[in-house]
Amino acid sequence: MENVSRINTNFILTGLVEMENLRYLYSLIYLIIYVMMLMLCSAIITLVWLEESLHEPMYIFIANLVLNAMVGGSAGFPKLVFDLLLGFTNIQISGCLFQAFFIESFAYVEILIFTIMAFDRYLAVGHPLRYPVLMSNEKAVKSLASIWIIIVMIRIIGVALTARLPLCGMNINSVYCETMSLTRLACGDTTINNVYGTTGTLLIVTLSILVVVYCYIRTFLICLKISTEAYQKAIQTLVTHILAFSTYMAATLFVAFRYRINIGSVSTIAHTVISMTGLTISVTLNPVIYGIRTEALRIKMINTIKKIHLSKS
Template sequence: MANMSIISPTLVLIGLVEMENFKYLFFVLALILYITNMLLCFSIICVIWMEVKLQEPMYLFIGNLVFNAIMGSSTVMPKLMFDLILGFKTIDLSGCLIQSFCIESFAYVEIFTFTIMAYDRYLAIGHPLRYSTLMTNKKALKSIIVTWVIVFMNRIIGVALTARLALCGVVINNVYCETMSLTRLACGDTTINNIFGTTSTLTVVIISLLIVIYCYIRTFVFCLKISMSASQKAVHTLITHIAAFSTFMVATLFVGFRYRLNSGALSTATHVIISMTGLTASITLNPFIYGLRTEALRIQIIASVQRIFFSKFK
């Protein structure tokens, strides 16, 4: 096996084989999950876009998270549903690389955005009088654009390093692609890939965690010093952010846990459960967290739905 070169441009997603006996059930679940997620995400984006009073930094960041969730979900779910219903179990190498790029871009954008949002809440609660000058819509949009540029550049390098590898296998122990899955199929030296991947991930995660923890602690201290009513509102916002960030981090660690074990330590079914749970948790739960817990968004979404519903029956 070690002496083989690229044996096929078509890769087998062996996780789909594990889902074969219950493929219609998984298809229905995936369809419900995807449609529900899309409806909520587009509702949030439309409300933020149309309501002038929601066009401020915090809601721009929420809009970016929701847009990112749309990208992450659409990268996996439509193909998964087609594969399940049509019985496909393969993906070509170029498609695998594109899917890897999109999934990993989703993860990086998510953690960058959460970090910026933690800093934004720190400024809003800790420096309310100066907040309007410290964090403007223009600065928020710039930070969002810079986030996407940095992430895309990083992932282009990561995918390019993966694309150059000669593969000695075609079986991916999952239902979707990641660069790590492809790296494990390589027969050549993957030292550069491992160094780049580990350095990028650890740098982003550690720095982001330190900033987020610092901002949340400082924000909580500020909450203890302000009036009860203002404190309750601030704590409510803080809990919403912590819940969303924790969901993402636990999901990320859940997925990353697979690669800390030997390839034979987990069954294919376990790989599928861990990877799908980890991916869908943040993509699905965070729009619900922000849509339900953020009062201004919740009120506007309900009002919009009521307007549409009643206009149909007038």
């Protein structure tokens, strides 16, 4: 934390300073990533919305997963691209809190959607006859609405607790804002913030991991007892979920734990690489994984592209 006596409302994103020499190259790279992510996510959401055959809980969850990726990506990438192009390295407290709210909401919603998806797959494989009743489209939508409402309320409280802190430091070791990065700059008592943030994060992450692991193990054991064809289909879906969830959790925890390490032992470059790697993986990998590995979506996307090509020729 900066050793200054005045209260700051304007902060320096030191990650942008580190990227200054190649800022045009970085801005082009992140612009391409963002546009491609938007296109793929939009395609998946549109397919699920228009194709009646995809009006099932699993695809509703996937559509919300990629919609959430669009929220997280839009909270980070557009500002990053413009800052790099224009050479901006500063951010006001209002913009910082706004960005932190959406990036952190994205992270928490993502974890809970993965959790409900794991439970959904367990119900589909373990209770196929009762599945339409146990997990109807209506229940899926209500579950997702509950997740969004709960997380928005949790993050509003978290941002409000951060907004009340007197902030004396000015250097944020990243290219985007988080409430934790702002809390580290406080020159007042941060006990409430630390307890609230740590307790909430550990509770959500721990419960989610326990539920996901339990559902995956039960689903795998059930798969061993069913027919070969059903087994292969269930395992393919299971592997997709495991791949997406484990990759996301690794990236997210990677970002979160950088603040648990002694701040003096981690360089600004390392902070920048960690934060950008975490955000990039989190918002881009899931749309790619579900767009490619989910057979129904892949086939529908290929057929749609063929129709567009034939209509133009």
